[in-house]
Amino acid sequence: MNRRPALALTLSLVLGWGFFLAPAHTGLAQTAPNPTPQPAPLPPPERVTTPPTPVPSEPAPSEPAPSDSPPASTDAEEGTPATLELIRSGKDGKDRTIRVSRATLGDSSGMFALCGPQEDEPQDAPTMAVFNERDPAFVTITIDKNKIEVPLAVVTQRNKPDGSSGDGRVEASAGSARFLDDVPAGAKDRLERCAVEVKPAPKPDTVLVTQGKTHLKGKNLVYDESDGIARIDGPITFTRENDKDPLKGKSERIEVNVDEERTLLVGNVVLESAGGRISKAGRVEYDDAKNEARLYASAEAPAESVKGSDILRLSSGYIKYNLETNDVVVAKEGSGNITGEFQDGEQKK
DSSP states (O other): OOOOOOBOOOSOOBOOSSOOOOOGGGOOOOOOSSOOOOOOOOOOOOOOOOOOOOOOSSOOOOOOOOTTSOOOOSSGGGOOOEEEEEEEEOTTSOEEEEEEEEOOSOGGGEEEEEEOOOTTSOTTSOEEEEEEEOTTSOEEEEETTEEEEESEEEEEEEEOTTSSEEEEEEEEESEEEEEOSSOOTTOOSHHHHTTEEEEEOOOTTOEEEEETTEEEEESEEEEETTTTEEEEEEEEEEEEOOSSSOEEEEEEEEEEETTTTEEEEEEEEEEEETTSOEEEEEEEEEEGGGTEEEEEOOSSSOEEEEETTEEEEESSSEEEEETTTOOEEEEOSSSSOOOEEETTSOEEO
């Protein structure tokens, strides 16, 4: 049976230079984007796990490895650290990186697989990668200011004409993945043809997002190069650390605009401080590094912030929210008027 299996790596590496490595003991192979003619493949060998190398009780002194040297694996049980990067070229001429990585304690806790173009696909077809990890370690996705941890991520990477890393797609959620002993008969799915089975299982509170002091939880993540936006479906819940007045809240989803470097909470957003301020809006831009949130108002979805008898409600402009003090002020972008009111009797238009 002719197939092109996935690559299981055993050394830490950063991918995206247009070539791939396959250690002999894995029994797996991978083809470079422009391979030289090769003889017909032999039947795939059985997978072999190399026995651990005995460790002497008193190791001889040796020179320490440089701090930037990748950790080496002595056998398959030590896991497969791996990193894949998508490079998005924005209209402003800037390149922005989306990084997906897996660092594991052992192969028994997860896997990494790399699947290149198949025999009936063009050599410049996108590469696919599968990252899977169970607790306590996670697969980590870095998008703009956000560190995102998930059990499972499937990445499609498109290479640029010069062979460098390009943009692509990321799908992440709870779930599992494993290597198959054989390619299923009649398989058409790219990953199945690479003898990899992926079983996404999205569920709430399994996509963990950290931005500074703020911790958010969602259901699943999809990023696509077509619009450059990473969407995390909810229900979204979040908390922000603060010794004096901590904050919690919720929304329907999160949108990370990679080109604009903006993170938005979208859909029935509610922010509730321990000190009693409750704020609501349809869209909230969130920037933990600046200690600031912007609650955008519209006629269809007014923004409001309430604390006791102090009620601020806007139908245009936005409410500027200080994430450290939980204080609010009225603001606007560009020209135009702000429309709104204060419940305590002071009117502003």
